[in-house]
Amino acid sequence: MARADDYHSFEREIDSWRIRKKNQTDDRKSYDEVFDKQNLMRIYKLFSDGVMDRFDFPISTGKEGNVFRASTNSGTMLAVKIYRTSTGTFSDMWKYIAGDPRFRGLPTNRRRLIPAWAKKEFLNLGLLYRAGVRVPQPIVQHENIIVMEYIGDEVEPARQLRYVELEDPEGTARTIFEYMKLSYQKAKLVHCDMSEFNVLMLDQEPVIIDVGQGVLVQHPNAEEWLQRDVFNMVKFFKKYGISVDAKDSLKEIKGK
Helix, strand or coil: CHHHHHHHHHHHHHHHHHHHCCCCHHHHHHHHHHCCHHHHHHHHHHHHCCCCCEEEEEEEECCCEEEEEEECCCCCEEEEEEECCCCCCHHHHHHHHCCCHHHCCCCCCHHHHHHHHHHHHHHHHHHHHHHCCCCCCEEEEECCEEEEECCECCCCECEEHHHCCCCCHHHHHHHHHHHHHHHHHCCCEECCCCCCCCEEEECCEEEECCCCCCEECCCCCHHHHHHHHHHHHHHHHHCCCCCCCHHHHHHHHHCC
């Protein structure tokens, strides 16, 4: 009975978020998609398994899913990413998973793709974390839900690179390119969406996020997407007057 009471208490908290969003149609719609009956049961399983004890507040709403801060009774703060099963970016997701040997034979339907995508991001986080790339430490993945280290403080999440005034732009650029090198040479992974949107700044230190689209280096498009990643970061740091040669950076990243 206690567990049932806990579940209904959680449902009431989610409903209160929906009410607060009643005048924001897009946010309300995404909440309804994220917190359908199936996802509520999956989230509650994570509660029952002791992974987390409560949801604190929403962090972000993306085109594929929502991120929330959660916490445990011991005070550990977590980030919970929930992919929407009704996402409209099915074709975009498929091109990043179709050539991955870890997911051979995956049927081309949304019902199977979304949990596989969440697993892919979880695996990628693990590869990068073990390679020494600063990413949120992965905790657990269950179906379309990933629980990971929360990047931020008790008041607010860390801000994206694009919103932070850098104290040492050159040092930040060096660190990010070093992480791309570690990703390629040690994790054998290409991010495929490196930009100022997918780097958080925690106490002036970059943290790489949103690695679900990352592909292994043997993927047939890995070279093309690595070049795009490098170009994106070279372009961003130009606004700080930092000149980075894209070709030289590519050679350094690949160790050639």
